[in-house]
Amino acid sequence: MRTWFILLLLFLVATSVKSFAATPVIYAWPKNLATDERGDYPVALLKLALEKSGADYQAVPSASVMTQHRTLRQVSTAQGLDVLWTMTTPEREQQLRPIRIPIDRGLLGWRLFVIQPERANQFARLPNQAQLQKLMAVQGSDWPDFPVLQANQFKVLGSGDFEGMFRMVKSARIDFFPRSVTEIWPELSQREALGLAVAPKWVLHYTAPLYFFVQKDNEELASAIERGLWKAIEDGSMQELFLHSFGPALDKAALSERTVIELVNPLLPKETPLDNPLLWFDPAKGY
Template structure:
C-alpha cells in the first residue's frame, strides 16, 4: 500500500474479540518471532496491560515494515496500536508517548565497538577530546548521528547497518558506538571480523525508548502508563529487566569505565529526566 492511499483507508483501533478482550496489535511482525530484540518490549507491554486491570490481549503485526512506515501506520490507525522507539520531538508531536523509558534509558549507555588490533591505542587515550579526533560511524538517519555531531564528535554516516561493521574493518571509521544491550550479540554474530569492545570508555546520553500509540488512543495510553508504574512499584519490571539485560550489564562493568556524558538535543521539555526511579544507574544496577 502506498502512502497516498493511507488517508482513504478505514482507520482501525484496538478491537474487542469474541471473549470481550480488547486486542492490541504491537509493531513486531509474526515473521520476527525469533528475533530476541523484541522479547523484552513485548513482555513488558503484556505485563503493563495485565497490571492495568483492563481486558487486553496482545498480538504481533502481520508483516515487517521499515520503521518510518510502521510509525505512519500507528499514526493513522492502520492496524497497529503500539510501537516502541527512541523518542524525538517529531514523534512526540505525531503520536502519543507514554513517557516512561521502557529500558530505563539503557539504550543511551554506549560501548565502543573497535577493531581488536586497536585496543591498546584506545586504552592510551586520556581525554574525550582525543576521542573526538577519531572517526565514529552511525546510521545516517539514526538519532545517534546528530547527537554525536552536536557534541563535537567526528561521525561518518552509513545507509546500511551491516555496512558500518565493514567500514570498521576497512579502517574507514575507528569506532562504532553500540548500546550495552546490543554489543555482545553483535560480536557473537561476527566472530571472524576481528572486533572487540574498546577498554576504558563508555558514552552516556539520556535516550528514552517509549511506547507510542495513536493520538486518540488515550485510554490505551493510560492503561499502559498505569501498568508500568505498578510494575515499577511492585518490582516486577525490575525482575523482567534484569532477566533480559542483567548479564550484559554485568559484562559491561560500567562502574569501572570512564563515562563521557553527552547532551541529547532531541529531548523535549516533558522528558522525565529528573525522575531518578525511571532511569538505569550503574551504581544501583537497575
C-alpha cells in the first residue's frame, strides 16, 4: 500500500510540474465568448494541433473582446496575444506569420444570406446574379470580404458594428448580410428575437483561406501548429472534428442544390495552397 501511495504521489507531482512548465499560448477568443459557437471549432482545432505537435504548449483564452484590427495589432506586436484565426490577405501575411492550412477547408468563403423571412420568396424568384447585385449587402468595413464584394460589383455597405449589421437587416436598411455556412445558423440562433432567416436558392463562393496566424518572428510556435495540423490531417482527427462541428450545418445548407455565384478574391495571396485538394471542401464530392 505504501509503495502504491508513493507512486501515485510521484505521478501527481510529475503531472503538476509538466502543467506548470507548459508554455501558455494565448489565443484571440476570450472566456466570456464561451457560449458563442463560432469559436468552438478553431479553439478545439488549435488545442488538437498543439497536442499533436509534441511541443509543451497550453492553449489559453484571451482576457477581453477586441476588434479585428486591434487583435491583428496585438498579435503582430506580441502584446498579450500569441495566435488568432482570420481570413488571409497579402497585408496580413506581411504583418504576421501564416500557417497556410485552411483550418475550415475554405468554408469561410461559402456565403449564405441573412434576410427578413418575409423576403424569402423575393430571393427565390431572383432570376440571375445581375438582379442580386442590385440589392444592398452589408459587411464589416475592416473585413477582407468587404473589398471582395466590391470587386465583384456588389452593392455593399461597410459597418464597424457587428450587432448593428443584423439590426440593419431587421429594419430593412440593407437587403442581405452574407455570412459563412459555419457562422450563419449559430448567429441567428443567438439573435432569435430578431426573427431573421436564411435566404433560399443562392450561395456566394470565393476562395477565403482561414488560417492560424502568429507573430512574424515566432517560428517555433508556427512550426508546432503546422506540424500538429498535418498530423491531425494524416490520422483523420481533423476531419473527424470538422464533421462533428460542421456536418449538420452543411446538411442544412445543401450547397450542391443551390445556385452558386463564383466570385474572384482579389486579395488572395499567390502562396495559397490551391493545388492540394485535401485542404479544401468541395460540395460536389461531399465532406
